[in-house]
Amino acid sequence: MRSLIGQLGRALLDFALPPHCLVCRQAMVEAGAYLCDQCWAPIRQVQPARCPRCSCPGAETDCANCAAWELERVLVLGEYAGPLRQAIHLLKFQGQRHLGAPLGRCLGLAPEFAASMSAVDLLVPVPLFPARQRERGFNQSQELARGLAQVLGIPLCEDRLRRQTATRQQASLDVAGRRQNLEGAFRVVGQLPAHTCIGLVDDVVTTASTLGACARALAGAGAGRIWGLALACPFLRSGGP
Numbered sequence: 531m532r533s534l535i536g537q538l539g540r541a542l543l544d545f546a547l548p549p550h551c552l553v554c555r556q557a558m559v560e561a562g563a564y565l566c567d568q569c570w571a572p573i574r575q576v577q578p579a580r581c582p583r584c585s586c587p588g589a590e591t592d593c594a595n596c597a598a599w600e601l602e603r604v605l606v607l608g609e610y611a612g613p614l615r616q617a618i619h620l621l622k623f624q625g626q627r628h629l630g631a632p633l634g635r636c637l638g639l640a641p642e643f644a645a646s647m648s649a650v651d652l653l654v655p656v657p658l659f660p661a662r663q664r665e666r667g668f669n670q671s672q673e674l675a676r677g678l679a680q681v682l683g684i685p686l687c688e689d690r691l692r693r694q695t696a697t698r699q700q701a702s703l704d705v706a707g708r709r710q711n712l713e714g715a716f717r718v719v720g721q722l723p724a725h726t727c728i729g730l731v732d733d734v735v736t737t738a739s740t741l742g743a744c745a746r747a748l749a750g751a752g753a754g755r756i757w758g759l760a761l762a763c764p765f766l767r768s769g770g771p
């Protein structure tokens with residue numbers, strides 16, 4: 531009965547306020563999709579010709595971008611630009627929490643990654659510092675990880691990796707500064723099952739210093755292999771960070 535009332539309320543609301551795409555504001559027929567088909571299309575399409583290890587463009591082997599990374603692989607859906615960037619902004623900075631799961635599903639359903647993803651045993655979202663999470667009301671990486679877990683059928687571990695120090699904003703720091711800023715920022719509660727391949731979920735990868743700091747904490751707790759799974763990185767088309 532309650533769901534019927536909910537559906538009726540939704541139908542009335544759609545009648546009074548027709549649904550529109552959150553990115554381009556175009557009116558849409560389908561409620562509950564949040565973005566129109568034209569805005570979802572480029573997000574769902576993985577961009578080709580990239581390093582098989584870190585997803586940056588160009589390099590097939592001996593990629594300079596990821597040579598020093600602690601992660602075995604990083605799978606990235608697309609460049610941090612266009613509708614994908616707008617969707618991430620809506621999720622992170624405009625409280626559009628419900629966009630997290632469908633964006634996570636896009637990454638999980640990318641046919642280019644389907645075979646690779648089966649190697650991952652456990653999904654772990656990059657945690658926020660508790661005060662930051664309270665301020666935002668949710669952790670965007672957790673929302674993404676929930677969408678990924680739904681489509682991949684991989685268990686999700688949301689509470690073992692913790693952020694124990696509030697760090698400065700990374701954007702203004704160079705690579706060495708980022709690494710130093712994050713040293714000791716993460717810890718894992720207890721031990722992880724040995725040889726586990728962890729899929730570490732984040733929204734945007736820049737220099738992979740956050741993923742690297744998480745990877746060191748997870749490796750210290752017994753994780754075998756660690757992969758990064760992210761929606762976007764800022765340099766897919768331009769050739770380097």
Ligand SMILES: [Zn+2]
Nearest residue numbers: 551554566569
């Ligand atoms: Zn649109």
Ligand SMILES: [Zn+2]
Nearest residue numbers: 581584593596
């Ligand atoms: Zn690479």
